[in-house]
Amino acid sequence: MTAARTALVIGGGVAGSAAAVALTRAGIEVRVVEARERTDPDRGSFLTLATNGIDALRAIEAGGRVLEAGFPTAAMTLRSHSGKRLGTTSTGGALADGTVSQTIRRADLVSALQAEVEARAIEIRYGRRLVGLDAGPRRVRAELDDGSVAEADLLVGADGIYSTVRRLALPGAPEPAYSGLVTTGGYAPGLTPGSPPGDYEMIFGKRAFFGFAVAPGDEAWWFVNLPQRREPARGELAAVSEAQWRARFAELYADDAGPALEIIAATADFAPMTPIQTIPRLRPWSSGRVIVIGDAAHAPSPTSGQGASLAIEDAVVLAMSLRDRNSVEEAFAQVETVRRPRVEAIIRMAARINNNKAPGPVGRLVRDAVLPRILGSAMAQNGANKASEHHLDWAADLSQGSR
Known part of the structure; x- marks a missing residue:
C-alpha cells in the first residue's frame, strides 16, 4: 500500500474527475476543488474521445455514462479547397467490442465524469479557487479563495493549461x-x-x-x-x-x-x-508531494484528437503508481517516466499537422500532391491507429512496462 492515504485534486474537469475516480479505486480518500459552479454552462466546444481514453475509463470502471453522451466518429475524409478528396483515415482502431472514437461536447464529457465522481460519494467543492499552496515534507496545505484551507498527503493539479498549481508549485515553468x-x-x-x-x-x-x-x-x-x-x-x-x-x-x-x-x-x-x-514540454511534472497532470502538464493541440484521452490516461497511471510504489515521490517519478515519451510524441505529431493547415501556394501544391499517397499507405493507417491502441491494465505493475 502507498504511504498516501488522502489526496486533494485541484480541478474537476476531465483530468480531475478521472483522477478522483482512479485514486479512489486505488484506496485513497479524495476531495476535489473545482473553480466553476456546478451549473456553469459551457456548451461551446466539442472534442474527440479516442478509444484509448475510453479504454482507460473502463480500467477504472467509469466508461458507461461517457459513451451515452457522445456519438461514434470512426473516420475522417480529407479534402483540398477545390473539393478534391485527398484520402481517408481512421480516428483510431476499434476496441474489442467494436467501440470506436466518440465525439462529445466537452461540457457533456465533464458532466458524465462528475456524475461518476458523485456516484462514489467523493466530495467536490464547486466555485472555489486555489490561491495559495504550502507543500511540506509530509502534507500539502491548500488555501482557497473563500478563506478555507484543505490539507492532504498529496495534491494533484488538474486545473488545465493555465494551471494555478503549476505556477505555484513549479516556479519557472514555461507559459503556454x-x-x-x-x-x-x-x-x-x-x-x-x-x-x-x-x-x-x-x-x-x-x-x-x-x-x-x-x-x-x-x-x-x-x-x-x-x-x-x-x-x-x-x-x-x-x-x-x-x-x-x-x-x-x-x-x-x-x-x-x-x-x-x-x-x-x-x-x-x-x-x-x-x-x-499548447504546453509542449514541461520539466518536471512534480515537486515533492504536488504533481500536475493533463493539460496542466502537457497540453497538445486539439489537432491531436488526444487531449482528453491523454488526461484520462494520466489519471489512471497516477493512481496505479501511487497504489504500487512505496512513496509519493517514487510514484510521481514513475508517472513522468511512463507518460512523458508518449505525450510528447503526440504533441509533436499534432504540431506537424498544424503546419499543413494554412501553407502558402507552393506548400498547398506539395501537400495536396503528397498527402493522397501518404494516406493511402499502410504505414499511415497504422500510425493513425497507434496512438489509440495504448492499453492500460489496472492489474498490471507499470514498472514492468505498459502497451
Whole structure:
C-alpha cells in the first residue's frame, strides 16, 4: 500500500474527475476543488474521445455514462479547397467490442465524469479557487479563495493549461505556447452536408481550415482553424463582433468548395474565438508531494484528437503508481517516466499537422500532391491507429512496462 492515504485534486474537469475516480479505486480518500459552479454552462466546444481514453475509463470502471453522451466518429475524409478528396483515415482502431472514437461536447464529457465522481460519494467543492499552496515534507496545505484551507498527503493539479498549481508549485515553468492558429466552432441544426453521419470532413481551405461531423439528428458540429501569425493580445479576439467574424469567414472560405459557408450561416451563434495554445514540454511534472497532470502538464493541440484521452490516461497511471510504489515521490517519478515519451510524441505529431493547415501556394501544391499517397499507405493507417491502441491494465505493475 502507498504511504498516501488522502489526496486533494485541484480541478474537476476531465483530468480531475478521472483522477478522483482512479485514486479512489486505488484506496485513497479524495476531495476535489473545482473553480466553476456546478451549473456553469459551457456548451461551446466539442472534442474527440479516442478509444484509448475510453479504454482507460473502463480500467477504472467509469466508461458507461461517457459513451451515452457522445456519438461514434470512426473516420475522417480529407479534402483540398477545390473539393478534391485527398484520402481517408481512421480516428483510431476499434476496441474489442467494436467501440470506436466518440465525439462529445466537452461540457457533456465533464458532466458524465462528475456524475461518476458523485456516484462514489467523493466530495467536490464547486466555485472555489486555489490561491495559495504550502507543500511540506509530509502534507500539502491548500488555501482557497473563500478563506478555507484543505490539507492532504498529496495534491494533484488538474486545473488545465493555465494551471494555478503549476505556477505555484513549479516556479519557472514555461507559459503556454501559441500555435499560430485561432479557433471557434458551433452547431448547425437540420443539415446533412454530404457527409455520412459519424464521419468527419476535414477541408484544407485555401486560406483557413474547416472541419465538421454530422451528429445524430442531422446537426453539423463544426470548427475552424484560422491562421494568425501574431499571438492575439488579451481581449483582442473578444473585441471582434460576431458579425465581423462572419464577414471574415465569408472572405476566408469564398474560394473553397464544400459546405463551410452554408454550415456557418445555419449556426445561430458560435463559441468565442480563442487562440490555440499548447504546453509542449514541461520539466518536471512534480515537486515533492504536488504533481500536475493533463493539460496542466502537457497540453497538445486539439489537432491531436488526444487531449482528453491523454488526461484520462494520466489519471489512471497516477493512481496505479501511487497504489504500487512505496512513496509519493517514487510514484510521481514513475508517472513522468511512463507518460512523458508518449505525450510528447503526440504533441509533436499534432504540431506537424498544424503546419499543413494554412501553407502558402507552393506548400498547398506539395501537400495536396503528397498527402493522397501518404494516406493511402499502410504505414499511415497504422500510425493513425497507434496512438489509440495504448492499453492500460489496472492489474498490471507499470514498472514492468505498459502497451
